[in-house]
Amino acid sequence: MIINHPLLGPRDAQEFVYFGDAALIARPDGLSEGAEATFHDYLYLRDNPAGDHRELWYHEQGDRSWLVVTRNTLTHDITAVELARDVARHMGRGR
Amino acid sequence: MRYSGFRVIAEALTGHKGWTPAWRDPAPQPAYDYIIVGGGGHGLATAYYLAKEFRQARIAVLERGWIGGGNVGRNTTIIRSNYLLDGNEPFYEFSLKLWEGLEQDFNYNAMVSQRGILNLIHTDAQRDAFTRRGNAMILHGADAQMYTRDQVREMYPFLNFDNARFPIKGGLGQKRGGTVRHDAVAWGYARGADGRGVDIIQNCEVTGFRIEGGRVLGVETSRGYIGAEKIGVAVAGSSSRVMSHAGMRLPMESHVLQAFVSEGLKPLLDGVITFGAGHFYVSQSDKGGLVFGGDIDGYNSYAQRGNLPVVEDVCEGGMALMPMIGRARLLRMWGGVMDMSMDGSPIIDRTEIDGLYFNGGWCYGGFKATPASGWCFAHLLATDTPHPTATAYRFDRFRKGLMIDEKGVGAQPNLH
Numbered sequence: 001m002i003i004n005h006p007l008l009g010p011r012d013a014q015e016f017v018y019f020g021d022a023a024l025i026a027r028p029d030g031l032s033e034g035a036e037a038t039f040h041d042y043l044y045l046r047d048n049p050a051g052d053h054r055e056l057w058y059h060e061q062g063d064r065s066w067l068v069v070t071r072n073t074l075t076h077d078i079t080a081v082e083l084a085r086d087v088a089r090h091m092g093r094g095r
Numbered sequence: 096m097r098y099s100g101f102r103v104i105a106e107a108l109t110g111h112k113g114w115t116p117a118w119r120d121p122a123p124q125p126a127y128d129y130i131i132v133g134g135g136g137h138g139l140a141t142a143y144y145l146a147k148e149f150r151q152a153r154i155a156v157l158e159r160g161w162i163g164g165g166n167v168g169r170n171t172t173i174i175r176s177n178y179l180l181d182g183n184e185p186f187y188e189f190s191l192k193l194w195e196g197l198e199q200d201f202n203y204n205a206m207v208s209q210r211g212i213l214n215l216i217h218t219d220a221q222r223d224a225f226t227r228r229g230n231a232m233i234l235h236g237a238d239a240q241m242y243t244r245d246q247v248r249e250m251y252p253f254l255n256f257d258n259a260r261f262p263i264k265g266g267l268g269q270k271r272g273g274t275v276r277h278d279a280v281a282w283g284y285a286r287g288a289d290g291r292g293v294d295i296i297q298n299c300e301v302t303g304f305r306i307e308g309g310r311v312l313g314v315e316t317s318r319g320y321i322g323a324e325k326i327g328v329a330v331a332g333s334s335s336r337v338m339s340h341a342g343m344r345l346p347m348e349s350h351v352l353q354a355f356v357s358e359g360l361k362p363l364l365d366g367v368i369t370f371g372a373g374h375f376y377v378s379q380s381d382k383g384g385l386v387f388g389g390d391i392d393g394y395n396s397y398a399q400r401g402n403l404p405v406v407e408d409v410c411e412g413g414m415a416l417m418p419m420i421g422r423a424r425l426l427r428m429w430g431g432v433m434d435m436s437m438d439g440s441p442i443i444d445r446t447e448i449d450g451l452y453f454n455g456g457w458c459y460g461g462f463k464a465t466p467a468s469g470w471c472f473a474h475l476l477a478t479d480t481p482h483p484t485a486t487a488y489r490f491d492r493f494r495k496g497l498m499i500d501e502k503g504v505g506a507q508p509n510l511h
Contacts, residue, residue: 048335
């Protein structure tokens with residue numbers, strides 16, 4: 001698989017480490033009410049779709065950026081690659 | 096029809112005109128007592144043991160494609176019970192004991208071959224860990240044996256003992272481990288279940304569950320609605336997809352695992368060997384091909400095909416372990432979809448929906464578990480209590496912190 005890095009262009013997926021569903025960006029607040037149950041769902045449960053899947057890849061052997069890759073789990077086709085930083089900011093996380 | 100040597104001779108003398116299909120092809124009835132979703136090894140074994148050991152009932156197995164076309168037809172056929180943890184070892188040992196009597200039990204030649212499995216040791220720390228595991232196995236009634244480097248060399252002189260990075264320092268063996276003809280397991284269970292009145296319905300995809308008031312009433316299928324008292328789902332590889340019809344999210348990801356077969360060779364490897372410094376395992380089939388595999392590809396996939404980097408990685412493992420494998424040509428390779436659970440261990444449990452039961456999360460170790468998985472799932476379906484060897488395989492173990500994490504890597508499915 002080739003991942004089209006937004007900054008570096010097309011890179012072999014071998015340079016990356018796979019982490020999992022991009023929903024993991026939305027880490028719950030550990031101090032909120034019912035955080036125990038929320039964290040159980042966050043940590044252990046997955047949608048695991050057959051089809052388009054937004055997922056986190058880490059460019060370990062490159063610029064060490066985290067990417068959100070939209071990839072079809074039935075065909076392995078990659079349709080979108082974003083910087084995870086931008087995705088997280090868009091979700092209202094970070095400064 | 097009971098199979099026997101006498102039957103083979105009798106049929107040979109009468110032109111083989113007396114053989115009948117090994118199972119029927121029934122149309123689905125409007126309702127059953129039990130429906131098993133998934134006609135793979137685990138689903139068929141469940142139906143078989145449910146009908147044979149637990150109760151006479153109206154039972155159906157629903158299969159989307161043809162029986163045995165999923166992971167029971169795609170694995171590397173290894174059976175063993177060399178686990179460490181309390182939640183696992185009694186279960187896998189129960190499974191190995193069932194394998195030992197399986198062919199007589201279901202009257203079908205599954206070519207169960209207890210040719211022995213050897214896990215190689217490459218460091219002193221690994222020797223300590225394997226000694227501990229071997230002791231755990233013996234404490235649970237399994238067999239285990241430590242081998243010195245010289246003993247391993249006597250058994251398998253062709254291994255690369257002096258690899259500068261990964262010298263072989265010994266091994267942990269289990270003589271009762273071995274291989275089984277995988278397709279015959281599905282066929283044998285199917286035939287045995289069919290003979291006890293189970294309807295095996297192929298080309299029947301479950302497209303939804305009918306649930307009212309927290310209780311499941313039946314399944315919507317591509318061949319119409321079918322009612323049932325109890326429904327057991329055993330569709331490892333597609334678990335998340337099927338259970339999403341019941342509104343459930345599961346603690347697992349689907350990953351692709353590849354397996355490989357070389358061209359047929361003369362007998363050279365009489366057991367199963369696993370490389371302890373990488374992820375590589377190899378045995379030789381009765382047809383002569385070296386059957387081997389390694390790591391999963393590492394990303395979510397339902398594609399039943401992998402990519403080349405893992406092919407290279409597996410072949411490197413093979414070359415590091417037994418350099419002569421480089422002279423063999425790779426004949427074919429394929430992929431199967433694994434339920435990779437959050438702690439690397441399976442789930443056999445009730446769900447929050449009354450009458451709906453789940454069996455899955457087998458990671459890439461489901462084949463060896465087939466008989467015990469079927470037995471324990473049948474036990475759960477019939478009695479509503481878990482089998483004594485499967486009490487740890489619960490959904491709520493993640494909530495309670497009771498994970499069964501053999502590898503100790505946490506909630507990172509692609510690392511198990």
